[in-house]
Amino acid sequence: MSTGAQVMKLFVAQLKTMFREKAVWFWNLFFPIILMVLFMVIFGGGGDGGDFKAKVALVNPVPSASSDSLEAGLRKIPVFEWKSEQAVDSAQADTWVKDKDVDAAIVLPENGNSGDIRLIVNTENESNATTQAIRGILDQYVQRASFAAAGIEPAYRLQTSSVSSSSKDLSSVDFLMTGMIALSVAQAGLFGMVDMVEIRRSGLLKRLRMTPLRMGLYGLAGMMVRFVLSFVQIVLLSVIGIFGFGANLDLNIPVLIIAFFVGVLAFNALGYLISSFSKSIESYMGVANITSFLMMFISGVFFATSSLPDWLKPVTQVLPLTYFVEGMRDGMVYGSGLFSSSFWIGIGILALWGVAAFSIGALIYRKGKVEVR
Numbered sequence: 001m002s003t004g005a006q007v008m009k010l011f012v013a014q015l016k017t018m019f020r021e022k023a024v025w026f027w028n029l030f031f032p033i034i035l036m037v038l039f040m041v042i043f044g045g046g047g048d049g050g051d052f053k054a055k056v057a058l059v060n061p062v063p064s065a066s067s068d069s070l071e072a073g074l075r076k077i078p079v080f081e082w083k084s085e086q087a088v089d090s091a092q093a094d095t096w097v098k099d100k101d102v103d104a105a106i107v108l109p110e111n112g113n114s115g116d117i118r119l120i121v122n123t124e125n126e127s128n129a130t131t132q133a134i135r136g137i138l139d140q141y142v143q144r145a146s147f148a149a150a151g152i153e154p155a156y157r158l159q160t161s162s163v164s165s166s167s168k169d170l171s172s173v174d175f176l177m178t179g180m181i182a183l184s185v186a187q188a189g190l191f192g193m194v195d196m197v198e199i200r201r202s203g204l205l206k207r208l209r210m211t212p213l214r215m216g217l218y219g220l221a222g223m224m225v226r227f228v229l230s231f232v233q234i235v236l237l238s239v240i241g242i243f244g245f246g247a248n249l250d251l252n253i254p255v256l257i258i259a260f261f262v263g264v265l266a267f268n269a270l271g272y273l274i275s276s277f278s279k280s281i282e283s284y285m286g287v288a289n290i291t292s293f294l295m296m297f298i299s300g301v302f303f304a305t306s307s308l309p310d311w312l313k314p315v316t317q318v319l320p321l322t323y324f325v326e327g328m329r330d331g332m333v334y335g336s337g338l339f340s341s342s343f344w345i346g347i348g349i350l351a352l353w354g355v356a357a358f359s360i361g362a363l364i365y366r367k368g369k370v371e372v373r
Helices: 003-020 022-043 065-075 090-098 129-150 172-192 194-201 204-209 215-245 253-277 281-296 320-334 341-367
Strands: 054-059 080-082 104-107 118-120
Touching: 003 022, 003 215, 022 172, 022 215, 054 065, 054 090, 054 129, 065 080, 065 129, 090 104, 090 118, 104 129, 118 129, 172 194, 172 215, 172 253, 172 281, 172 320, 194 204, 194 253, 194 281, 204 215, 215 253, 253 281, 253 320, 253 341, 281 320, 320 341
Parallel strands: 054 080, 054 104
Antiparallel strands: 104 118
16 A cells, blocks of 8 residues: 555545544634634624723712703713713712612713812722723813813824724724634644553553554544544634624635644644643643643733733743744735745744754653553
């Protein structure tokens, strides 16, 4: 039998073995989908474009022409959803805030004409993003209302615009979708080598070595199966992201293929390394879980690494998932070209991780440090 025919038979056999396992379907396909949908609903706006809304109540203690004018202006702010179309008293507003029926209560000046406009929020929500947004919007409105009341035209105005390395507007949904895709492929590699522990523990690996089968072809077929699994993950998650949440893609196919190919090899090599010193499936899963958990929150999957504390940023610069996430985003949403030096530096570091992990793992297997039957 030719080498190609042997690889194909091993590929088909391992493909059937993998997809017969219900755990593979759940952990490699359904679980990443559930996780991505959950995070995109929470942080991506649930497909509605991420429009910010805040539910508020209004207290107008002493109605007057001035306070009525302020109230009319506040009710025109589109991001505010009013609990009541009419102003309520302070006691009712306090109750709504305490019961979290509203995000905040706005209290107009006590004397009806001028003075402080108070913002009342629940203590538990004092520092959250919604409160900060309401405070910023209200502060801006008060400044504009004060200038208008004094008949002053502001000398300066703030105009905000944004630019991105993507040829299209990059949204939080695009950012999150590509991060989740990279995380899913990485986890498939980290956890996918658990069968190596089982075949070694059961003695199958030892028996395979005693047959004419070339172990290199066996490993090659296994890698082909994992490439297929990772490709299915990318397609499934992309389809859900695009049609379920309105994500945009700006594909650069060569960049995407390189990042995908190197990333799959690197994380499968890490899984291979973990399998080399794990004496049981439980110990393998423990190490893989810790490795995955530590990387997923500081590698730019859910939020940009630039938002992390300064002391933590150097750690992110050595983690392979950081460069895999960036590489996938370069190929899927940024549309970065092959001539980007940052892309090749990231791919180089990712490849080094793969080579080092595979070399150490192969050395441990060759030395027979782990007991086999």
